[in-house]
Amino acid sequence: MLEIMEGSHAVAESVGLCRPQVIAAYPITPQTHIVEALAEMVANCTIDAEYITVESEFSALSACLGASAAGSRVYSATTSQGLALMFEVCFNCAGMRLPVVMTIVNRALGAPLSIWNDHQDSVSLRDSGWMQLYAEDNQEATDLHYIAYRVSEDHRVLLPSFVCFDGFILSHTYEPVDMITQEQADSYVPAFKPYHRLDADDPISFGLFASPDYYMEFRYAIDQAMNQARSVLPEAGRVFSEMFGRDYSGLVEEYRLEDADCAIVAMGSICGTVKDAVDEMRNDGKKVGLLKLRAFRPFPVKEVQKALSGVSTVAVLDKNISLGSKGAVALEIRDALYGSQIPVHDYIIALGGRDVRRKDIAAVVASAEAGKGDIFYGLREEVLK
Amino acid sequence: MRELRIHGRGGQGSVTAAELIAVAAFEGGMFAQAFPAFGVERRGAPVQAFVRFDNQKIRLRSQIYEPDYIIVQDSTLIRDVNVFQGLKEGGIAIINTEKALTYPFPKGVKVITIDATSIALKTLGMPITNTTLMGAFAAASGEIKLEALEDAVRRRFKGELAEKNIAAAKEAYRFVKEAS
Numbered sequence: 431m432l433e434i435m436e437g438s439h440a441v442a443e444s445v446g447l448c449r450p451q452v453i454a455a456y457p458i459t460p461q462t463h464i465v466e467a468l469a470e471m472v473a474n475c476t477i478d479a480e481y482i483t484v485e486s487e488f489s490a491l492s493a494c495l496g497a498s499a500a501g502s503r504v505y506s507a508t509t510s511q512g513l514a515l516m517f518e519v520c521f522n523c524a525g526m527r528l529p530v531v532m533t534i535v536n537r538a539l540g541a542p543l544s545i546w547n548d549h550q551d552s553v554s555l556r557d558s559g560w561m562q563l564y565a566e567d568n569q570e571a572t573d574l575h576y577i578a579y580r581v582s583e584d585h586r587v588l589l590p591s592f593v594c595f596d597g598f599i600l601s602h603t604y605e606p607v608d609m610i611t612q613e614q615a616d617s618y619v620p621a622f623k624p625y626h627r628l629d630a631d632d633p634i635s636f637g638l639f640a641s642p643d644y645y646m647e648f649r650y651a652i653d654q655a656m657n658q659a660r661s662v663l664p665e666a667g668r669v670f671s672e673m674f675g676r677d678y679s680g681l682v683e684e685y686r687l688e689d690a691d692c693a694i695v696a697m698g699s700i701c702g703t704v705k706d707a708v709d710e711m712r713n714d715g716k717k718v719g720l721l722k723l724r725a726f727r728p729f730p731v732k733e734v735q736k737a738l739s740g741v742s743t744v745a746v747l748d749k750n751i752s753l754g755s756k757g758a759v760a761l762e763i764r765d766a767l768y769g770s771q772i773p774v775h776d777y778i779i780a781l782g783g784r785d786v787r788r789k790d791i792a793a794v795v796a797s798a799e800a801g802k803g804d805i806f807y808g809l810r811e812e813v814l815k
Numbered sequence: 816m817r818e819l820r821i822h823g824r825g826g827q828g829s830v831t832a833a834e835l836i837a838v839a840a841f842e843g844g845m846f847a848q849a850f851p852a853f854g855v856e857r858r859g860a861p862v863q864a865f866v867r868f869d870n871q872k873i874r875l876r877s878q879i880y881e882p883d884y885i886i887v888q889d890s891t892l893i894r895d896v897n898v899f900q901g902l903k904e905g906g907i908a909i910i911n912t913e914k915a916l917t918y919p920f921p922k923g924v925k926v927i928t929i930d931a932t933s934i935a936l937k938t939l940g941m942p943i944t945n946t947t948l949m950g951a952f953a954a955a956s957g958e959i960k961l962e963a964l965e966d967a968v969r970r971r972f973k974g975e976l977a978e979k980n981i982a983a984a985k986e987a988y989r990f991v992k993e994a995s
Contacts, residue, residue, distance in 0.1 A: 434841040436834070567874070599876050604837045604849040606872075702874035787877040 432606040437568040437595065438463030440607040441507075441533055444572035446477045447615035448531075448579050450505035451622075454482040454493035458512040459545050460597040461535040465507055479505075487512040491519040491532070498528040499636050501627035503579070506530070509597055510537035513551045517558075523590045524559025524652060526637040527625070529582035530590040531575065532560075536698065536749075537597040538782040546783020547597040549698060553726070553750040553758045559652045561591040561659055562727040564697040568607050570724075571595040573676055576610070579619045580666045586658045588625055594726075596699040598783070610674055618673060656728040663725060681730035684737050686712060687719030692795050693738055695763055696747040697723040700779075700786055704747070707791035718795055723759065734766040744774045745798035751778050756804065775803020784808065816869040817958065818879045822898045823888035826858040828945030832886070833864035835971060836949055839963035840868050848873045861896050868958050884956055886948050887911060888931075893918055909951050909991075911944050927955050929990055938983040950984030954991035961988050 435443075442464045453472065455465040472481040482497075484490045487508050494504040508516060513534060523530050534552045538544035552562055563578060565571035571593065578591035595601060610618070626634055640648055660681065667678035685701075686708050687693055694704050701722045711718045721737050723730065738744060744767070748757020755761065760776035767774060775798040780786045794807060819836065823829030830851045837849035845868050852863035865879045881901040890912035892898060902908060904923040910916065911931040920926045929951050931944035938947075946968060953959045964984055969977045 432841075434838050434847065599850070602851055604834045604847070606841060606846060699876050703876045706875045785878050787880070788875070 432608050434604055434606050436463065437571060437600045437603050437605070438535075439467050440568050440572045440609070441575065441595065441601075442467035442471070443609055444575045444615075445505055445533070446471050447610065447612055448505075448575060448619050449477065449503065449616075449621075450479050451502040452480050452482065452494065452497035452504045453506070454484055454490045454497070454504070455506045455508065456484055456487045456490045456512060458487070458509055460537060460601045461507045461509045461512070461533070463601065464533060464535070468505075487515040488519060491516040491523065491530070494530050494532075495519055495523050495526070495528060498523070498530050499526060499628050501622070501624040501629075503583075503622040504530050505532070507533035507535065509535040510539055510551045513555060514539060517555070520555055520558040520560060520590075522637055525648065527588040527652075527655070528590060528636075529579070529588055529622075531578045531582055532590070532592055533575070534592045534594045535597045535601045536594050544782040545597075547599050547749075548781045548783070549594070549749040550751070550781070552592050552594045555592070556727065556758060559589060559656070560727065561589055561656070561663070561725065563591065563593050563725055564723065565593065565595040565600065566699060566701040566722060568595070568600055568603065568605055569676070570678075571600060572607055572609065573670065573674075573678060576615060576618050577663070577666050577670055577678060581659060581662050583622050584662050584666075585623075585625050587655050587662050589652070589655050589659065594698065599699045608676075614673065618670065660728045660730070663728075678724065680733065681723075681725040681728070682733045682737060683722040683724060685720040685722065687721060687737055687741070689717055690719030690741055691717040692743045692745060692798055693719050693721050693741040694745050694747060694791065694795065695721045695723065695734075695759060697726060697759065698749065700747060700749065703786055703788060704791050707788040710788060711792060711795065716795070726759070729762050729766075731766045734763060738763075738767060738772060739770075741772060743798045744772055745794050745803070746774060746776050747779050747794065748776055749780050751781070751806075773801065773803075775801075776805075777803065778806040779808065816867055816873065816875075817883040818881070819866040819868075819884040819886065819952070819956075819958075820879045820882040821864045821866075821886045821888070822892050822896060823862055823864070823945070824858075824892065825860045825862050827888045828943055829862050829864040829888060831971065832945035832949055833866050835946075835964070835967040836866050836952065836959060838967040838970065839949075839953075839959040840866070842963045842966055843960050845869065845958075846871060846873050852878060861892055882906065884952065884958075885909070886952055888944055888948060890916060899924070907955050909948060909955055911948060925955075927951065927991060927994070929987060931987060934983055934986050934990075938986065939979050946980035947983040947987045950987035951991045953984070954988045955995070961985065
């Protein structure tokens with residue numbers, strides 16, 4: 431049933447439906463409403479979880495790591511500087527193959543301090559071994575949590591997941607969301623069956639020391655697990671659409687791409703604005719479409735190649751910048767299209783919460799068609815003087 | 816799609832008003848989206864909140880630049896902020912003011928002035944005008960029904976506080992209906 435609610439509360443509710451056993455988080459804007467709601471659910475016994483209050487994000491994810499290794503389903507949420515503080519623990523969770531699920535309420539990284547949205551935080555954890563899923567709206571944000579738990583805990587994968595949704599733009603927005611029932615959630619996300627767990631009667635160790643004779647094989651195994659996720663994620667998406675009617679069977683989503691000359695590539699909430707802009711441009715006779723990346727890790731190489739095979743220009747919207755290089759999404763798209771001769775133009779856009787309108791999307795498409803790319807879009811020249 | 820932009824000052828409940836208007840519109844069978852202008856909240860500082868209404872799912876995420884409606888919670892804002900910016904021709908401006916305004920209002924827009932502060936002081940005992948102005952908005956725009964607004968207020972506030980806010984909204988609703 432559709433209900434109208436704040437994005438953060440919708441996410442908190444869907445997390446609750448996944449029956450996490452241990453929640454550890456440190457409040458930080460704009461993630462706060464999620465963890466406040468979950469703390470309240472724990473206090474009211476709406477969910478049967480232990481809520482561990484900690485003094486930092488480093489401890490929050492460390493507590494999740496330990497609890498997950500002990501065989502519990504765990505949850506955390508953070509953003510921006512909080513995620514930066516978790517950097518080391520993120521790599522450890524992936525290396526120990528612990529299926530932690532964490533919401534990233536995307537926010538810019540300082541300095542200068544910004545509480546507003548871009549994707550620099552999660553994108554900077556690109557190489558950590560966590561799957562990364564991006565939501566376009568609050569419906570998708572809630573649904574991706576069920577999918578994330580199911581895929582992370584799948585024994586063919588056993589990797590942690592970020593569910594990324596845009597700070598303020600989604601987290602603080604009231605809009606209709608269709609919540610599944612507890613019964614439905616239970617059937618889609620069955621109880622966690624750990625592959626290994628810490629057990630005093632059958633002692634094992636996690637994350638110890640690997641000599642040069644073993645370390646590379648561990649890293650290879652994580653990469654292989656990411657490859658497995660390329661098929662397990664769509665499989666979980668297909669089951670979800672069969673059960674609940676919303677289609678997440680693709681690592682990517684194509685919007686009006688079938689006969690497009692110019693493809694816009696983007697991820698997250700900007701895709702909604704792009705879709706409206708695409709409709710307007712289509713009404714004016716411009717053959718434009720959107721390729722939305724739902725998964726950034728694993729990166730959907732084959733899906734990108736297939737979706738973009740017929741286009742003559744690609745415009746990538748990057749809400750991040752790999753300083754000294756390009757936007758992280760454009761680099762991936764260029765790699766996927768290597769040898770194809772399709773020009774890929776990169777637009778660094780909407781950093782630190784700068785608003786994006788439909789006319790901005792039209793301007794980006796015009797630039798791409800004129801062959802002008804690899805720029806920061808919408809810089810205020812008067813500020814740069 | 817129709818769009819509403821609310822101008823207020825931190826502490827006046829602009830964001831709550833946007834949320835409750837969206838809830839009421841949704842309960843009335845529309846798709847609705849409400850969001851704040853993501854400022855750093857400080858009491859007294861100019862703030863904005865936005866609402867979109869449509870018969871289909873709303874995908875657009877940009878802020879609102881060409882609203883069909885504006886609500887101005889505090890007429891002193893007009894000195895500092897161009898509250899009328901982008902207001903569509905034929906659009907409606909609802910302005911809270913105690914005295915007659917002498918500003919040159921933009922042409923082609925309908926301006927409704929209401930002393931929401933006095934209504935709020937009388938019914939709530941506090942100069943918090945957001946629910947009062949929601950009643951005025953319901954009457955002036957027809958986007959939301961008064962009953963849906965009452966339900967939305969009861970979902971957010973409990974007991975006597977809810978009923979006082981509803982009384983304030985109703986008085987403003989009647990005022991606008993009678994004035995038009």
